[in-house]
Amino acid sequence: MCGICGCSDDSTTHHEHQMSKTMHQHNHHDVIQIEQDLLAKNNQYAKENHDYFLKEKITAINLMSSPGSGKTTLLTQTYTDLQQDMDMTVIVGDQQTDQDAQKLQSVGMQAVQINTGKVCHLDAHMVGHSIEHLSHKHQGILFIENVGNLVCPALFDLGEEFRVVLLSVTEGDNKPLKYPDMFRKADLILLTKIDLLPYVEFDTSRAIEYAQRINPSIHAISLSATTGVGLKEWYQWLKNASKKITHEH
């Protein structure tokens, strides 16, 4: 509000007031139409990543979940079991430390750590830069292990072909309803740590039903990286995903 006369300060037109002694004039306001997506820049980087992945026939998979759902453990087991069959590399995002990358490297996997510092998610620009550090630059699977967080990473497209969300049975089976954004665009939900089912109240069919309410086309696999239950189905899914990229594009 204009302090002199009380007229609306956000008027879009140039106008003048005639006052008793002085005359003051408001600055000219211009309205610039922008109509641009707030995520446009990220999406542009994501597109560049995506084009690069397709050109090199890399199957990029964005792995997302809450912290502690078992992403790194599943990846180390997956690499151990499948390394003879396919090339696998990983970009791993955490706010601090390179402990996850070290754990993945300890089984022989090529792992690039991104520390996001204060940022709670990976974005397409960070991923684009970390690709430069990968020596495998053709074919194979590239896992992008996102920062453990069930909210923020959902918004940021990284240029991946597939989105996989892990939900461990020690969390709640209603998580898909509580954090719908994460499940909405996912291709696959992995219910992890199912060896712990006897000790927790978690209804796997209910969790899947809730996830399918949010996303009717989501596929679900229950597994345990510790006992090996369900891993075969996960490996088959990975092989099909990789085939889709190498054959179709």
Next chain:
Amino acid sequence: MHELSLCRSLLDIINEHVAGKHFKCIKKVTLDVGQLTAVDESALRFGFEIATKGTFAEGAILNINTVEGQAICNACHQCVKLKNYYDACQNCGQFSLTVTKGEELRIQSMEVV
């Protein structure tokens, strides 16, 4: 707190539009934010205040237009309102919905002086 990242992107977009032009400051920024988007309005306002501090958008009014959620039901093919992703179709009770509105996250306009 992805809202802060969004506000940094917002500031980048603003900068692109004012580069090389002679404006004194930004008075108002208008956004369309869909009701279904995982963006919290108060966090966005807070992020905007932080991100614009010391820039010529400092103190600008952040005007947020909330866009209501809307979907087409895959079962009954009606266009229905959708407040939450987990809601059933208001018409037939099924859960298979294709969202048509409410996921916007767009900078619509800004007012400069």
